[in-house]
Amino acid sequence: MSQDKMKTRGFDSKCSPKLGNERAQQIITKRRQFPGASNAELGRRLNISREWVRQVLTQANLPTRAQNKNCELVCDGCGITFRRGKKLIKYQRAKGQERFYHNKKCYLRSRLNPLKYKAKRKWDYNAIYQLRNKKNWGSVRIGRELGIPTATIACILKKKNLTREYKKRDCNEVCKLRKEKGWGYAKISERLGITKDAVAYILKKSKLTKRRKKWDHEVVWKLRREKNWGTVRIARELGIPDSTVSFILKKENAQ
Ligand SMILES: [Zn+2]
Incomplete structure (x- = not known):
């Protein structure tokens, strides 16, 4: 390899890699990321020979072999x-x-x-597997049904590779519907064909549990407090369904 070529590849001209080098830092981060990879594999990822990888790693006092x-x-x-x-x-x-x-x-x-x-x-493992496979219940629900601690069930299912992983597509769609339309659990689950538990889980994970308010509650409360209007009149004024108005007012009373 000629000296110019070395330089373009990001190495020092003296034929020995230096740790301050950007490429060297890339090798070091890759090593930490993939402890099970060999030098050749790391080199292939970065388009460098395995010898360069080895030299950088020995300089950095990092293992040069795939770790078991x-x-x-x-x-x-x-x-x-x-x-x-x-x-x-x-x-x-x-x-x-x-x-x-x-x-x-x-x-x-x-x-x-x-x-x-x-x-x-201690526990009936087959019952747990069945509930997960056939009904796709969460570990909390299975635990309640069988009287087993939730953590135990999660552990058992993990060992059998039965963890519930929601597809990313579903996650994105649920978040989109919640953000854009402000729908509730029931409506989202009906539209996407996922269980309500799954929707709740996804929303909780993406921190979208608080629903965007569709109607302005403050205005409803104000009309009731200041003008003492009836439910129907408020509804007609604001263009909100009657039942929604009464629901909002009830909520305020409860608080
Ligand atoms: Zn033992």
Whole structure:
């Protein structure tokens, strides 16, 4: 590579990357972002050779090899959480292993006494899976139905990869309807064909729980207070449905 080419690629002319360099900083941030990636993979992302990546990383005192990150597992024998290397888990899964035990003793106990192992499950997992799969209930609702703490259910469902993930398209549409038209849960869920719970969840997540007021409540209250008009007259004056006016006035009384 010629010196000019080096310069255009953003490197120092002395053939050794410096940490102040913009490219070097990019490599470092990518390394932190993807601890499981190899140097070659990082280089491919930034269009740099893996040797440059290695040199920058050694200068920055960062690992130059793909890290074998530990994963948290739950022991199928006693329920304790333990850590195991990602690669080992992958290897064991490839071999067909489905259950993981935190040590050999636990493994033997569970294998020799499968009945005991089965009795150890405190909750009816299949009921939880069914409620999630068939009715798509949230963990709070399932918990109330079965009398299990919500956090436990969330944990169980997470292990089975049954977390409810709302599609981004739905999220955007719900937010749009709420922002532009100020609709309520029921109307949005009817229009989009999503459950009310899902709509409420999305709105809560996007901090849109407070509805934009369609009518000016202040004016209604003012007319009632100052002129003591009836509901029908206020409604006719402002062009609001009668029931809405009475609802607004009722709300004020409650407050
Ligand atoms: Zn164990």
